[in-house]
Amino acid sequence: MSTTRPYSPGDRGPESEAAVADAPAPAATPESGGRQVRRLSLNGASGVVPLSRDFTREALHAWGWLPAASADRRAAAEDVLLVVSELVTNACLHAEGPEELWLSCDGKVLRVQVSDRGAGHPAPRTPHRAGRPGGHGMFIVQRLCLDWGVMRTPGASGKTVWAELGAPG
Numbered sequence: 001m002s003t004t005r006p007y008s009p010g011d012r013g014p015e016s017e018a019a020v021a022d023a024p025a026p027a028a029t030p031e032s033g034g035r036q037v038r039r040l041s042l043n044g045a046s047g048v049v050p051l052s053r054d055f056t057r058e059a060l061h062a063w064g065w066l067p068a069a070s071a072d073r074r075a076a077a078e079d080v081l082l083v084v085s086e087l088v089t090n091a092c093l094h095a096e097g098p099e100e101l102w103l104s105c106d107g108k109v110l111r112v113q114v115s116d117r118g119a120g121h122p123a124p125r126t127p128h129r130a131g132r133p134g135g136h137g138m139f140i141v142q143r144l145c146l147d148w149g150v151m152r153t154p155g156a157s158g159k160t161v162w163a164e165l166g167a168p169g
Helices: 017-021 048-062 071-094 137-144
Strands: 036-041 098-105 109-116 147-151 159-166
Touching: 036 048, 048 071, 048 098, 071 098, 071 109, 071 137, 071 159
Parallel strands: none
Antiparallel strands: 036 098, 098 109, 109 159, 147 159
16 A cells, blocks of 8 residues: 555556546446546535545446445455545645545546645544544554555645555456
8 A cells, every 4th residue: 555656656657637528438347347436525514524435435336336235345345435435535634625526437447536625634543543543544544445545736735545446257
């Protein structure tokens, strides 16, 4: 798991505005090889964690992750919802609030991106102490994800924290 790479190996980097504009039509599915992208503005919204979970759940239904046909598929969808909750919560607690949630899926990997205005750098608490309250968010993200990291735009405030999870088999 990495917090130093701006994006994962083999990835083309962050989704850009152009990528959203060029995203496949809604009829395309990740299983058919199309890359699905959804984004939700959270700037100024209230109840952003449940809002983000509901938005993600809708995307998982549209992309065929839900309803889950097996325990493994159900667990994969729950992992995605937990990662979204943790990243959005961290932006609320440590980064002046989230601005946007991006989800993209190509059938093999689902990528979650949460942008915020904060200057800090998230990191799992080391050493992780399971019995202590708080500080478990990035540890959970690190354990559940294939990879994760932080992207910054030079000269701009804020950052985007991204995480990638494998699609259920």
